[in-house]
Amino acid sequence: MVLAELGGSISRALQKMSNATIIDEKVLGECLNEITRALMQSDVKFEMIRDMMANIKRIVNLEDLAAGHNKRRIIQQFGLFIASPCSTALHLKSLILINLAIEHKANERVTNRIRASTTSTSSSNDLLPQLPSIPYTNPVEPVTAHVIDLDLVGAHRIVHDDLVAYLVATAPLLRYGSVIASSSRSSGRIFEVAVFNELCKMMDPGKPSFSPKKGKSCVVMFVGLQGSGKTTTCTKYAYYHQKKGFKPALVCADTFRAGAFDQLKQNATKAKIPFYGSYMESDPVKIAAEGVERFKKENNDLIIVDTSGRHMQEAALFEEMRQVSEATKPDLVIFVMDGSIGQMAFAQSQAFKQSVPVGAVIVTKMDGHAKGGGALSAVAATKSPVIFIGTGEHMDEFEVFDVKPFVSRLLGMGDWSGFMDK
């Protein structure tokens, strides 16, 4: 599995931390070191790891925050709430109220009042007129993660980010009826969620990529470093869509690499996909334009343009790529990246993004041993999501990639894709 080893190391580190009887600076520090090491071994860019660690520390180290004192107390109160014997739904409401209070910079007096009324077992519904009611059948039955459904977060935007993290973290505890006994415990959970969020942030650029529509002509251009797997992946991408009912076509705009046209031709023939290219013409811009025009006429709805490998140190090669892009006006530019790439991943992918409008990333050769952390750099540098991964040399060794369920699985947190949607 992609990045699975990284996931394993991170969740082991987190597990070790949460098993500790007292979670103090030292325990958190050790955990961070282990996570840093796991990320380093997966080829995540050094500077990104450093920033990620700083962010996590910032979130966990409550005292450093401007609203520090208040928040710290509130977090401790959370502990109290959860431990107190009232219904789970009530906890939630009170949590949300406290968040409201924070949002509105309510003073401590208000927060205390809210606390006073919500901790009592009497109904506090009058305090919650503006909140949607939380569906629960039996007030003492633990609220499941799905009931919390961050609806409240997404739709009403009333919960402070860090506290959303806290809510999500405590959801499984609520579900299993556990309690949080001390504020030290909760800082452990916050920490865990901070890690989760930082990973999501790294992997998820926050916007989906263009996806082709059947029957509506579109052009997809593949770019990337030499030997990253563009030509192979072009065919895989075409074949994948062909099986879904698209009418793909392949254009070979690589006039440089020896045997490039033969490679594409043989792949396309195997997959029974029409192709265009030339042994004589040496101008990739011309071929690309001709190919696209031809397949538009033939009503192919997915026209895929393969280009030569290139790298940022050769300005002329980037200029050529820019021209191919200009001539073909692609709806989507896909950056293809080798999963074993190291610390150059960020600079190279950023350079591609600066020349052509990269909109998606495909990571190849994930059938090997590489942990694929370079993908994180590519996502950050291109602000584009990973949409597929290549898992072998054969046409069908190709998997759709979706980041959020992936990151949560990675951390052994179950599939929480619904929750993390903003």
Place this chain on the structure above:
Amino acid sequence: MFQSISGNSVLEKSDLQPALKALKDRLMTKNVAEEIAEKLCESVAASLEGKKLGSFTRISSTVQAAMEEALLRILTPKRSIDILRDVHAAKEQGKPYVIVFVGVNGVGKSTNLAKVAYWLLQHEISVMLAACDTFRSGAVEQLRTHARRLQIPIFEKGYEKDPAIVAKEAIQEASRNKSDVVLVDTAGRMQDNEPLMRALSKLINLNNPDLVLFVGEALVGNDAVDQLSKFNQKLADLSAVPTARLIDGILLTKFDTIDDKVGAALSMVYISGAPVMFVGCGQSYTDLKKLNVKSIVKTLLK
């Protein structure tokens, strides 16, 4: 950056830690694999612990000097292989000198094989290519194109043939037509793909080449360690003969794409003990160089 300790204090591990941590981080930003950076720092620590620090010497510069020494030692080849000399020796025995290019997918085996052919031609050595990547689409045509451009013979049997047999026939053909060198192209393969590694082991066992050249790209990160150790390990484990042939040398490609992140060179040499025999630094025939150890060390520590 770090506090200087004056006087003749004895270095303890804890004194060294901050400087070593900074050095490890620097190596990793230069794309040295984490495991290798860690090991290097440990050995530098071991070499310095208990030593006396000269007056007014900074710990950081002491650590840096020890690291520089270690890097030079690691990167300077222990066994020297002189291909040109060995080619002439083989020629005198009436045998072609055989080089097999191996490595994972897309690193530049075929392209750099063609560059080595060009380099040999410059030294008035006759070369024949053997198209033993019988798997990847276009691989045979790719090699044919190079053979045509370089005007040298190529031995090919199309696709889906057993590459070990194609290589054997190619070498026989080279003996007949008196080629000095046979350059054997092989398909890219992932280091833990057992069937493909077995096929490679068969090719090497059957043909006992003069040189097994591992082609690795300078872009690779932590996987460099795994690639080299597994290629060696599989070649040893899967060999049918008692004395298995392992990697003799390294051809480091795409050196033009990495700026100052030269760490893969160190990871590869450290883990395999094999020397970097060539460095590929571009896509044309003349883009083949020798490794400059001093400049690598300097870049790594900068």
